[in-house]
Amino acid sequence: MEIIIPVLIILVFAKIFGEIFVRMKQPPLIGELMAGIILGPSILDIISPDMQGLDILAELGIFFLVFFAGMHMMFDHLRENFRTSIFVALMGTGFAIVSGIAVGTIFNLGFISTLFLSVVFALAALPIGVRILLDMGKMDTPTGRLIITSAVIDDIFSFIFLAIVLSIAQGTSHTPDLILLAILKIAIFLLIVYIINRFLKSNGGIPKYKIKSFMSSVTRESQFFAVLASAILIAYLGAFFGITFIIGIFYAGIVIKKSSIGTEAYSNVYAVISSITSGIFSPIFFVYLGLHMDLSSVFDLSDPLSAENKKNAFFLLVSILFAIAGKSGGAFIGGLLANLRSREALAVSLGLNARGLMGLVIAGIGLQYGLIDTGIYTMLVAMCMITTFMTPYGLKKVLK
Numbered sequence: 001m002e003i004i005i006p007v008l009i010i011l012v013f014a015k016i017f018g019e020i021f022v023r024m025k026q027p028p029l030i031g032e033l034m035a036g037i038i039l040g041p042s043i044l045d046i047i048s049p050d051m052q053g054l055d056i057l058a059e060l061g062i063f064f065l066v067f068f069a070g071m072h073m074m075f076d077h078l079r080e081n082f083r084t085s086i087f088v089a090l091m092g093t094g095f096a097i098v099s100g101i102a103v104g105t106i107f108n109l110g111f112i113s114t115l116f117l118s119v120v121f122a123l124a125a126l127p128i129g130v131r132i133l134l135d136m137g138k139m140d141t142p143t144g145r146l147i148i149t150s151a152v153i154d155d156i157f158s159f160i161f162l163a164i165v166l167s168i169a170q171g172t173s174h175t176p177d178l179i180l181l182a183i184l185k186i187a188i189f190l191l192i193v194y195i196i197n198r199f200l201k202s203n204g205g206i207p208k209y210k211i212k213s214f215m216s217s218v219t220r221e222s223q224f225f226a227v228l229a230s231a232i233l234i235a236y237l238g239a240f241f242g243i244t245f246i247i248g249i250f251y252a253g254i255v256i257k258k259s260s261i262g263t264e265a266y267s268n269v270y271a272v273i274s275s276i277t278s279g280i281f282s283p284i285f286f287v288y289l290g291l292h293m294d295l296s297s298v299f300d301l302s303d304p305l306s307a308e309n310k311k312n313a314f315f316l317l318v319s320i321l322f323a324i325a326g327k328s329g330g331a332f333i334g335g336l337l338a339n340l341r342s343r344e345a346l347a348v349s350l351g352l353n354a355r356g357l358m359g360l361v362i363a364g365i366g367l368q369y370g371l372i373d374t375g376i377y378t379m380l381v382a383m384c385m386i387t388t389f390m391t392p393y394g395l396k397k398v399l400k
Contacts, residue, residue, distance in 0.1 A: 016031075155246070290385075
C-alpha cells in the first residue's frame with residue numbers, strides 16, 4: 001500500500017504537466033518528464049526512483065507501449081521498410097560505436113569502459129519513438145513505420161554488440177562464434193513468429209475459425225487475458241533467444257490482428273490496451289525516467305564553478321555532442337544511402353536519438369559488472385535523459 005499515494009501523485013503531476021505542454025503545442029511526454037524531474041531528487045525530492053515497485057510499473061509502461069506499437073504494424077510494413085532500415089540501423093550503430101570510442105580515447109577511459117560507452121551511445125529507445133509518434137498521430141504513416149522498423153533492427157544490433165562487450169570483459173570472447181550464434185538465435189525467433197503469424201492467418205479454416213469462435217464466445221475480460229497471455233509468451237521467447245523482452249513484445253503486437261482473433265475481439269482488446277497505456281502506464285514510465293535526473297549527482301551545487309564541476313560539464317557536453325553526431329549522423333547518412341529524401345532521413349535519424357530507460361538499464365549493468373565507475377555512470381544517465389528530452393522537439397519540428 002505504500003506505493004499507492006506516490007503513484008497517485010505521479011499520475012496527477014503527469015496529467016497536469018502533460019496538459020500544460022499540449023497547450024504549449026509541445027508533446028505531452030515532455031511534460032511527464034518534467035513532472036518526474038520536479039518530483040524527484042533534483043527539486044522536490046518527494047519520490048525516489050528507487051521506490052520499491054515503481055520500476056515494475058515503469059516496465060509495464062514499456063510493455064504496453066511497445067505492444068501497442070506492434071498492433072499498429074504488419075509484417076508487410078516490416079518487409080517494405082527492411083532494406084532501408086538495415087542501412088539506417090547499420091550506419092547509426094556503426095557511427096555511434098566509433099563516436100563512443102572517440103570519447104573514451106579523448107578522456108582515457110580504458111579499453112572496456114570505452115567499449116561499454118559505445119554500447120550506450122549505440123542504443124535507440126523504441127518506447128520513446130513509439131510514444132512520440134502516437135502523440136503526433138504519425139504511427140500509421142510511412143515515415144512512422146520506417147522509424148519503428150529502424151529502431152527494432154537498431155536495438156537488435158545494439159544488443160549483439162552488448163553481448164560481445166560483456167563477453168570480452170569476462171574474458172570469454174570468441175567474437176565470430178558469438179556473432180554467428182546471435183544471428184542464429186534471431187533467425188530462429190523470427191521464424192517462430194512467422195510460423196505463428198501464418199498459423200493465425202491460415203485460410204485452411206480450422207485454426208482461424210476455432211480462434212475466432214473461441215474469442216467471440218468469451219467475455220471481454222477473457223479476450224484481454226487471452227491476448228495478453230499470448231503476448232507474454234512471445235515476449236518471453238524474444239528474451240529466451242537473446243533479443244530482449246521488448247523486441248519480443250513488439251512482434252507479439254504484430255501477430256495480434258483482426259484477421260486472427262476477429263474484429264469485435266480485436267476492437268475490445270485494442271480499446272483496453274489504448275486506455276491503460278495512455279492513461280496509466282505510459283505516464284508512469286515517463287515520470288519514472290524524469291525521476292532519474294538528479295543534478296546533484298552530476299554537479300556539486302554548493303560550488304558551481306569548481307574544477308570538478310567544469311571537468312564533469314566538459315565530459316557531459318562532449319558525450320552528448322558525440323552521441324548525437326554518431327547516432328543521428330550515422331542514421332541520416334544511412335537513410336540517404338537508402339535513397340530516402342533528406343527530410344525523411346532526418347526524421348528517422350532524430351527518432352533514433354533518444355536512449356530512454358534502456359540506456360539507464362544498460363548503464364546500470366555496466367556499473368554492476370564494474371565496466372564503468374560511478375562518474376561515467378552518472379554522465380551516461382544524464383546523456384540518456386538529455387537525448388530523450390531533445391528527441392520529441394526535433395521530431396515534432398520535422399514531422400509537422
